[in-house]
Structures are given as structure tokens and as C-alpha cells.
């Protein structure tokens with residue numbers, strides 16, 4: 152795809168030859184699919200969690216993060232999901248992107264090299280200026296939370 156002048160440059164480094172390419176299933180997909188770069192089958196037992204290698208490292212520009220999100224098909228069909236979804240890939244991280252994959256299903260789940268196990272969505276992180284305050288503007292919700300609006 153030809154880069155447009157408005158595109159944010161994201162460097163992608165493949166750490167191992169078996170690492171997949173970051174691609175989107177369709178041009179309208181939000182997420183780039185993350186595939187397993189483990190060197191063999193990985194079996195995640197029911198109730199277990201595995202840290203799955205992607206073999207990829209990213210160079211994100213300041214102000215951009217990567218969010219590691221579950222794939223709904225894996226969640227709906229197998230009960231397999233990204234435990235910490237959305238996982239945060241910090242812009243200053245230069246290590247390997249890994250996926251914390253949990254199996255909530257009732258059967259062992261096999262991950263083979265190249266299997267698409269999660270997706271990566273790029274999101275802009277606004278710069279904020281934190282200011283200590285003693286008073287806050289009142290709102291209708293106030294301190295209500297955790298079901299305060301009813302079931």
C-alpha cells in the first residue's frame with residue numbers, strides 16, 4: 152500500500168525468519184493480525200495461559216500505542232482470548248511483541264506457527280498535563296460507579 156503523507160510511520164522488525172508479516176484481513180479491518188512465531192505447536196490447556204511469541208518488534212512514533220486485542224472468532228468458538236486485552240505496546244518498547252493468550256474453553260487449544268491468535272490496533276495516545284486539584288466540577292454521575300446506574 153503506498154504511504155500517504157499523513158500516515159504515521161511504524162517500523163516493523165522481524166526478529167526470526169518464521170515471524171509473520173503484519174497484515175490486515177481486509178482494507179477496512181482495524182486490526183493487524185498477530186500470528187504465532189513459536190517454533191512448534193503450543194498446546195494451551197483449559198484454564199491455562201501462555202505467552203505466545205510473535206517474532207516481531209515495533210518502532211512506534213511517540214504518541215502512538217499498539218493495542219493487543221482478542222480475535223472474536225477464537226473467543227466465540229474456542230473460549231480463547233487475550234487475557235490482558237487490550238495489551239499495551241508502548242511507543243518506547245523495542246522488545247518482542249508477545250500475546251498473553253488464555254484458554255477459557257473446556258478443551259486443549261493448539262496454536263501452530265503462523266496461526267493468527269490476536270490482532271494489533273494502533274491508537275493515538277494524547278499528551279496530557281496532570282494538574283493536582285482539590286475540587287472537581289460536579290457531574291450527574293458524581294462518584295457513582297459499579298452498577299450505580301442500575302442493572
Ligand SMILES: O=c1ccn([C@H]2C[C@H](O)[C@@H](COP(=O)(O)OP(=O)(O)OP(=O)(O)O)O2)c(=O)[nH]1
Nearest residue numbers: 219235237238239240241244247248249250251
Ligand atoms: O500484551 C502485551 C502487553 C505488553 N507487552 C510488552 C510491550 C509493552 O510496552 C511492555 C510493557 O507492558 P505493560 O506496561 O503492560 O507491562 P507492565 O507489567 O507494566 O511492565 P513494565 O513495568 O515493563 O511496563 O510489554 C507485550 O508484548 N504484549
Ligand SMILES: [Mg+2]
Nearest residue numbers: 239240241244
Ligand atoms: Mg507498564
